Each structure stands twice: as structure tokens, then as C-alpha cells.
Amino acid sequence: MDERDRALVTELVSGTQRWKRFLDFYIAGFSHRPLDKVSPEVLNALRLGTYQLLFMGLPDYAAVSSVVGTLRARSHRGFVNGVLRAMARNLGHVELPSLDDCPEKYAGIRYSFPDWIVRRYFERFGMEAALSLLKVQNHPPPVTLRINGAKTERGLLLEKLRDAGLPAEPGKLGISIKVAGGRRVSEFPGYTEGLFAVQNEAAMIATMVLGPEHGDVVWDMCAAPGGKTMHIAELVSGTGFVVASDIDEHRTGLIGESKQRLGFDNVSTVVLDATHADKAAQALRSAGLPVCFDKVLVDAPCSGLGVIGKHPDIKWMRRESDIPAMAIRQSLLLDTAARFLKPGGALVYSTCTLTREENEEVWRRFLDTHKGFVPANEAITFDDGVTVFEMENGCGYLLPHIHGTDGFFIAKALKGQG
Numbered sequence: 459m460d461e462r463d464r465a466l467v468t469e470l471v472s473g474t475q476r477w478k479r480f481l482d483f484y485i486a487g488f489s490h491r492p493l494d495k496v497s498p499e500v501l502n503a504l505r506l507g508t509y510q511l512l513f514m515g516l517p518d519y520a521a522v523s524s525v526v527g528t529l530r531a532r533s534h535r536g537f538v539n540g541v542l543r544a545m546a547r548n549l550g551h552v553e554l555p556s557l558d559d560c561p562e563k564y565a566g567i568r569y570s571f572p573d574w575i576v577r578r579y580f581e582r583f584g585m586e587a588a589l590s591l592l593k594v595q596n597h598p599p600p601v602t603l604r605i606n607g608a609k610t611e612r613g614l615l616l617e618k619l620r621d622a623g624l625p626a627e628p629g630k631l632g633i634s635i636k637v638a639g640g641r642r643v644s645e646f647p648g649y650t651e652g653l654f655a656v657q658n659e660a661a662m663i664a665t666m667v668l669g670p671e672h673g674d675v676v677w678d679m680c681a682a683p684g685g686k687t688m689h690i691a692e693l694v695s696g697t698g699f700v701v702a703s704d705i706d707e708h709r710t711g712l713i714g715e716s717k718q719r720l721g722f723d724n725v726s727t728v729v730l731d732a733t734h735a736d737k738a739a740q741a742l743r744s745a746g747l748p749v750c751f752d753k754v755l756v757d758a759p760c761s762g763l764g765v766i767g768k769h770p771d772i773k774w775m776r777r778e779s780d781i782p783a784m785a786i787r788q789s790l791l792l793d794t795a796a797r798f799l800k801p802g803g804a805l806v807y808s809t810c811t812l813t814r815e816e817n818e819e820v821w822r823r824f825l826d827t828h829k830g831f832v833p834a835n836e837a838i839t840f841d842d843g844v845t846v847f848e849m850e851n852g853c854g855y856l857l858p859h860i861h862g863t864d865g866f867f868i869a870k871a872l873k874g875q876g
């Protein structure tokens with residue numbers, strides 16, 4: 459596909475996913491058939507058509523014919539044509555539930571989120587903050603780049619990107635750059651030479667909280683595709699070393715690709731299941747790698763609610779019932795990390811989600827069952843000199859509506875010498 463077609467398909471697919479619940483509510487207002495009686499093929503055609511009418515401002519004939527033409531059965535074509543034409547004649551004629559009478563229902567439809575996430579956000583943040591969070595998370599964030607400090611600096615990279623016509627701006631941290639617009643990152647100048655990595659600032663902060671230093675031997679336990687691994691590799695420099703492990707073989711291969719592109723030879727990758735400490739030790743030993751580390755990062759698999767802005771499919775794929783099993787796995791990963799850390803070493807636990815079960819509760823359980831660990835608080839001030847990431851009892855949140863980053867939970871503890 460050429461650049462324009464690719465951008466159009468991306469917008470259609472991610473936009474339709476992002477707005478799915480809102481679109482369904484809108485469609486239901488024009489369909490004489492209940493939507494649960496409409497086949498997925500037909501419903502998706504309706505969603506795509508409605509998205510084009512409402513959000514892309516396409517002329518009626520173009521929006522309708524583009525989706526009707528994809529349907530095989532004549533009856534389906536007739537139905538979709540009828541609903542979309544009725545909608546096009548009455549654009550804007552749909553009434554949302556009232557914010558005053560049923561705020562959660564309103565928010566779920568207006569910002570297109572499932573009820574269970576809305577309920578959790580309301581309970582946790584209160585109505586006003588929950589509405590801001592839902593609103594922010596319903597927009598794709600701009601691309602954020604982390605400068606590869608081993609090869610360039612921010613001013614030089616900004617100039618290079620702007621020279622290529624890209625709207626690049628300094629990011630929130632001294633090491634970050636924001637680029638708006640939908641161009642493919644692999645086509646940005648400096649990509650092939652490894653001058654930057656694509657990474658959200660929240661992820662950069664997780665590594666900053668870990669605080670890798672020259673000469674450290676670090677285990678990045680759940681490392682693929684290697685975003686944080688490369689940042690750590692840069693900070694420990696040539697004298698330090700990163701072991702990057704992951705359970706997924708294919709994804710572990712991606713770490714190797716980043717390592718090549720960004721130019722770090724102080725990273726070793728290994729495939730292992732870190733929920734089994736003994737097996738993990740065996741895998742590390744057979745790969746000739748250390749089993750004792752100065753620092754360990756557990757960037758755990760999680761329910762991903764903090765990155766919905768970038769990955770709207772999470773809203774519909776994730777189930778609330780997935781959360782307890784995630785929390786059990788996260789606790790097991792932390793148990794392994796504790797065992798492989800040197801006395802005096804630092805452990806960081808991070809997730810890109812916003813549920814208590816996977817964050818505060820996992821962290822509290824860890825501290826309760828590992829008495830030798832002492833919570834450590836760090837504070838990171840953004841470039842604006844005002845916004846701060848703060849920690850209490852060794853943990854804290856980055857929030858999209860407050861920090862303007864992905865949603866992340868970051869916790870840190872130091873292992874006692876005893």
C-alpha cells in the first residue's frame with residue numbers, strides 16, 4: 459500500500475475500534491433490527507460507514523458505497539445502505555444518556571469504554587477525573603521518541619526531523635521528542651542509524667527509577683520487545699551488562715533487532731519463564747549468564763489499561779475476569795526477582811495498567827512477604843519544572859490526564875544487606 463492508503467486503513471481500523479461503543483449506540487438509533495441480531499460482518503460494515511460519516515466527514519455517497527461494496531449478500535447491502543442513508547439524512551440526531559442522571563452510562567457511551575472500566579475509573583478517581591481520563595484515553599497519543607544518547611543528542615535529532623518536514627517538538631523529559639502526524643516511524647530520518655527508539659515517557663521513567671549506572675549488571679526480566687532494555691544498556695554503558703529475558707521466543711527476537719539497530723553489544727537475550735525461579739536459573743546458567751544482579755526490572759505482563767490510548771482494542775479484548783490471574787503471575791515474577799538480586803540491589807516493578815489488584819496489592823503482598831526489602835521513593839521532575847512523578851511507600855502512578863503520558867505504575871525497593 460502507498461503511504462496515503464496505509465494511513466487511511468489505519469485510521470479506519472483504529473478509529474472504528476476506538477469508537478466502537480459510541481458507534482453502536484448511534485447505529486442502534488437508525489436500525490430497526492436490534493444490533494445483537496445483526497451478523498458481525500454487517501455490523502462491522504455499519505461501524506465503518508458510520509465512522510466515516512461522523513468522524514471523517516466523508517460525503518454520504520462515498521461513505522455508504524465504500525462499505526456497501528464490501529458485502530456479498532444483496533439483503534445485507536440493502537440493509538446497510540438503508541441504515542447509513544437514514545443516518546446521513548439525520549446526522550447529529552442522537553441523544554446520549556444524561557450526565558446528571560446516569561454519569562457512568564453517559565461516560566461509557568460518550569467516550570466509548572466498556573462499563574467495567576468506567577466503573578473502576580469512577581470508583582478510583584472520582585467522576586471529574588474519571589471523565590478527563592476517559593477523554594484523554596480516547597485519543598491516540600503523539601509518537602514519542604527516546605533519544606539514543608550513545609549516538610546523538612536532542613537538539614541535533616530535532617533539527618534532523620524538522621529538516622525532513624516532521625512536526626517534532628521537545629518532549630516532557632530531556633531525552634524525549636514528540637512527533638505529531640501519522641507518518642511511519644521507520645521512515646523518519648535517523649531510524650535506520652539507530653538515533654532513537656520509539657518509547658512513551660512513562661516507560662522511560664520506569665528505567666530512570668531503576669537508576670542503572672555504569673558497570674551495573676541488570677536483569678530485565680520481561681524484556682520484549684526491548685524498549686527498556688535498550689535504555690538500560692545505554693545507561694550501564696560498555697562496562698555494564700543487561701540480561702534481557704522473555705517467555706516469548708518471537709518477541710525475544712525483536713530485542714535482538716533493536717540491539718542491532720541502536721548499536722548495543724552489552725545485551726544478552728534468553729527465552730525463559732520467570733515465574734519458575736529454578737527453571738529460570740537453569741536457563742540463565744545454560745546460556746552462560748549470571749544469576750546474581752545489581753538491579754532487576756520486572757516490567758510485568760498486565761491488563762494494559764494504561765495504554766488504551768495507543769491500543770484501543772484493549773477495551774474490547776480485555777475482560778475484568780483476567781485480572782486475578784495476572785496478579786498471581788505478577789507476584790510469582792517478583793518472587794523470582796527477589797531471589798536473584800544482590801544484597802543492596804534495587805528492584806523495580808512496573809505495569810502499564812491502572813488496577814489496584816495488579817499494582818498496589820501485588821506490591822503490598824511483595825513487601826509483606828519479603829521483609830528484607832525496603833521501599834525506596836524517587837521523584838522525577840518533568841522539563842516544564844512543574845509536573846512531577848512522585849512515589850509514596852516505594853510506589854506511584856503516571857496518569858494520562860495528569861502527566862500526559864501512558865498510564866503506568868512504578869514501584870521500587872532495595873534489598874537489605876542481611
Ligand SMILES: C[S@@+](CC[C@H](N)C(=O)[O-])C[C@H]1O[C@@H](n2cnc3c(N)ncnc32)[C@H](O)[C@@H]1O
Nearest residue numbers: 680681682683684685686704705731732757759
Ligand atoms: C509489558 S511487556 C514488556 C515490555 C518491555 N519491557 C519493553 O519495555 O519493551 C511484558 C512481557 O512479559 C513477557 N512475559 C509474560 N510472562 C512471562 C514470564 N512468565 N516470564 C518472562 N516473561 C514473561 C511477555 O511476553 C511480554 O513480552
